[in-house]
Amino acid sequence: MKKFFGIQVLRPAVFTLLIVSAVLFVITPFSCRLTEEGIEIFPADTKAPSVENFSVTGASRLLISCSEKIVLDEICVLELDEKADSSQAEFTREADENLFAVANAITYSESRKCAEIELSAPTQVGKSYVFSGVIYDTTGNSLDFSQKFFGYNENPARLIFNEVRTTYSKAKMAPEYVEFYVLKGGNTFGLEMVSAANGEGKKYSFPSIEVKKGELITLHGRIVEGSEGSAIDELGDELNLSLAPESSDSARDLWKAGDDKIASNNDVLLLRDGVSLEIKDALLLSASGKEAWSKKIMTEFAENAFNLGIWNGGCLPENAVCTDGMTSSLYRSISRQNTSELAARYADATNLPDYIQTSPADWIVTDKYYSGKILVSGATPGYENSSNAYSAD
Template sequence: MELKNCLRAAFTAGVLCMMTVFTAGVPLACRLTEEGIEIVSAEMTVPKILSFSVEDNSNLVMVCSSPVSVERVRIKSEDGEYVEENSAADYSQNGTQVNFLLKEPTKVGVNYVLTGLIKDSGGNELSFSLPFSGFNENPARLVLSEVRSKHSTSKGVLKKCEFVEVYVLKGGSTAGLEIVAGSDGDAKKYVFPDINVKTGEFITVHFRTVGDGDCIDELGANLELSTGTDSSPARDLWVEGTETRISDSDVVVIRDSCRNLILDGVLFSAEGKQSWYYAGQKALALEAFETGVWKGGWEPKDAVAADGISLTRTISRLNLDSLTLEFSEQDFTEDFVLESGVEDWALVEGATPGAENSTKIYVK
């Protein structure tokens, strides 16, 4: 009986060892005792990927928690075709930073996936799959202009939806730019298509598709294609689906995914809230504050007062005119931080998607 139990334990532990090596690439030490199998070491010491960024159209940078080597590196385009294999890797920072030097430059507006395997000095392995967009050498500089968090339905049909309006401070391509709301999280972020926009343009991103009119993305020069409710004479873009988006107390940011930078952000909250409801809101608020994009703090008490927000009362930026006068296109270098705070925003009367914001501040 003791032999049978020992063999059964040996088989179980052997399977466990094999599963651990397969999923994490970590050796698991076992030894046979009179009582059966004893686990000697099962610590998960797999190297971690701390950050990943696109430095330019031929250089991707990955930072790891420990010195690593990389193997089986491949880059695949969004259509599933492998466009490059075994890219040269250059190691720095004592081996914790890996620069992938591409043979062929990436293309603006094309989505890719970098896959491979990292291995540390102890033989621990981690397979990775990292999506990224082709590097945008001339990104537009967008700022948030207006946010509506309310929607309306009638007889089960969505009539009006949440939207985020942005303003173009510097013309260029929108490839790689994205809008993220803390309540929605990264999984539901809006990724701009590759559009060439001009300084002074308004763009309204409608966060759902409504039931009235045609919800058509205006990607080119014709800005009269969209007829869905709240379509404007300016550029309209639409998010597919009818799921509720953006909370009445929330954090919304514009991010440059190529450079992994937050370009602009706004925090708004009902008065008296002590903390953010969603972890994503807290994380975005803290990042916006620590990077200097949002002044004064990162908690709900440091946000724009949003009590009374409605279909016709929106969180609106008050200083677009002064921003346009104050900054030239030469100011917007990669490391330029455009800060804002509660004094630059207010809850105003009148939703104005695609047009200049109302200046009539709502008073309870």
């Protein structure tokens, strides 16, 4: 009787165990291995690989880095309509009408965690695209991955700050401006100008423009009321399209959207690469008598420019270009005085260093003067800088 009772109790328990095991087998993949104690069962890897980095390394090259060994499949690149909204970034591989390129070749790193993709067609600088593909790991887990990106700039232009005016007049439809000199021709896409006084959210990103060595580019700080139809960005070869006040027929005019000051008398301006954030040029501005920058971001920008060797002499306000006198006249500007010297020194653009060193000694605040009965402005957007220094006396 005891034996019969034991069997009766054991049978339901075994049956229940078998059912649970079968369910777990269906809903939970697992692996097993034989040990001295018996069979050890443990869950299999069901986590999809994650993308740690996606970068554009050339007009036809993309790089993907993942958390584990990978295999790529179903790769394609879609070209986005620049006039459409950003929802196009959600396009899938079925959107054949937008298909731009596929993978021509895939090269994996030795660890197989990185893959370089050579596309069947080169992207165009500044245009918008979406990469799409499936990423598998070695256990068969997959990740559908898509990423918006811009066409690679293989020939970036080299610009330097050349002139700044921090004052503006609504009545005279004359905004502030920042002028740049082109030391090396190329494309401006990827460059951005940021003012520490305004912050990162109000930076200016250059569009895709092919510029020539020796060009002047005036970035006007705002489109003043009344000049909306005549303040035109000159993105091509025609430099006389902009008819707003202070436009130049011999230089390139660009206009910043919004109504914020593009630069202030107490400021740190950076010209940098928008992707790597590598600083290309810097300009420190401060009124006299200031011992410290008023914002943390100003201190950070100034220290970065000084530590890189772009701005010489120090990173405190006392080491900046003195902007005294800039608050009261449209005829004054902060003007670089060694532009011609730099242009001659780097006439061969292959000799350009990573950074052009500058200091307050290279800059002055210019002022108006009379040539006979003609009033000549010290502010010269789109024209050669004045050398008539402002004096408080």
